[in-house]
Amino acid sequence: MGGLRSVPGDRVGAVWVVLVAATLLSFWLGTDHGLGSAEARGVLILVVAFVKIRFVGRYFMELRTAPTPLRVLFEGWCLAVCLALIAFYLLG
Amino acid sequence: MATISDGDTQTAAPRPHRHLPGEEGTWVLILGDMTVFAVFFATYLYYRGEQPELFAESAQSLEPGFGVINTLLLLTSSLCVVIGIRAVRRRRTRLPPALFAGALACGLGFSAVKFVEYRELLSAGITPATNSFFMYYFVLTGLHFFHLVLGMGVLVYLIRVSRLPELGARRLAFMEGGACFWHMVDLLWIVLFPLLYLVR
Numbered sequence: 001m002g003g004l005r006s007v008p009g010d011r012v013g014a015v016w017v018v019l020v021a022a023t024l025l026s027f028w029l030g031t032d033h034g035l036g037s038a039e040a041r042g043v044l045i046l047v048v049a050f051v052k053i054r055f056v057g058r059y060f061m062e063l064r065t066a067p068t069p070l071r072v073l074f075e076g077w078c079l080a081v082c083l084a085l086i087a088f089y090l091l092g
Numbered sequence: 093m094a095t096i097s098d099g100d101t102q103t104a105a106p107r108p109h110r111h112l113p114g115e116e117g118t119w120v121l122i123l124g125d126m127t128v129f130a131v132f133f134a135t136y137l138y139y140r141g142e143q144p145e146l147f148a149e150s151a152q153s154l155e156p157g158f159g160v161i162n163t164l165l166l167l168t169s170s171l172c173v174v175i176g177i178r179a180v181r182r183r184r185t186r187l188p189p190a191l192f193a194g195a196l197a198c199g200l201g202f203s204a205v206k207f208v209e210y211r212e213l214l215s216a217g218i219t220p221a222t223n224s225f226f227m228y229y230f231v232l233t234g235l236h237f238f239h240l241v242l243g244m245g246v247l248v249y250l251i252r253v254s255r256l257p258e259l260g261a262r263r264l265a266f267m268e269g270g271a272c273f274w275h276m277v278d279l280l281w282i283v284l285f286p287l288l289y290l291v292r
Contacts, residue, residue, distance in 0.1 A: 016171040030290025042291040081130045092141020
């Protein structure tokens with residue numbers, strides 16, 4: 001199965017499907033569906049956005065196989081910005 | 093399993109080959125840009141907190157459908173670019189230009205949707221001077237659009253270069269960096285879209 005790492009061409013297609021599904025989920029949540037509380041919906045929409053960003057970084061930017069410092073910088077950006085935006089959203 | 097029966101347990105779990113996509117300078121630019129946008133996103137939410145009713149009411153004037161279509165266009169363009177770069181590495185010369193052109197078509201589609209959206213807002217008398225929400229809306233989407241235009245320039249470069257029969261390592265690194273810049277345009281929109289259109 002380790003060979004998948006060297007031929008991930010078909011995997012990016014699956015990543016695209018996940019990203020499209022996540023986009024439609026956010027759209028559904030953002031148009032007043034799903035969770036009852038607007039704050040909970042807002043936080044969930046932000047979390048989904050950053051999960052999507054991690055997918056774009058890891059699979060489309062190919063950071064999954066990039067040198068560790070770059071991966072750490074990217075993952076650090078995702079975590080820090082996601083938490084900061086949730087904090088600004090809830091406390092702002 | 094035959095390949096790992098020589099007793100060398102190290103080979104049982106193949107170590108991934110670490111590869112920097114693009115040049116270091118490109119990543120300084122990309123991470124720098126992402127950080128500038130992060131500050132803008134936080135600033136937007138800070139001012140939203142000052143006038144939550146105004147921001148929520150103003151956001152109702154936006155059509156989330158436009159944002160969804162544009163997200164799907166950019167995701168599809170990113171898929172074309174990543175498959176294109178992989179085909180370039182395999183020294184294919186026909187497939188990559190077509191895929192990069194497909195990505196460019198998605199970028200043009202995004203521009204057309206944005207044009208229609210701006211026109212609808214402006215014809216309804218909504219401008220950046222209307223209120224704080226629309227000031228942020230136009231500045232953030234305008235700044236993102238500027239990056240999209242730069243990215244489309246990069247895609248034109250990728251289309252032209254990927255036709256060449258021989259690519260040196262340096263040119264390939266430049267192409268990878270350009271591809272990552274395009275993915276950044278996609279990535280920034282992934283935050284911008286929910287922030288402006290969906291988060292209530």
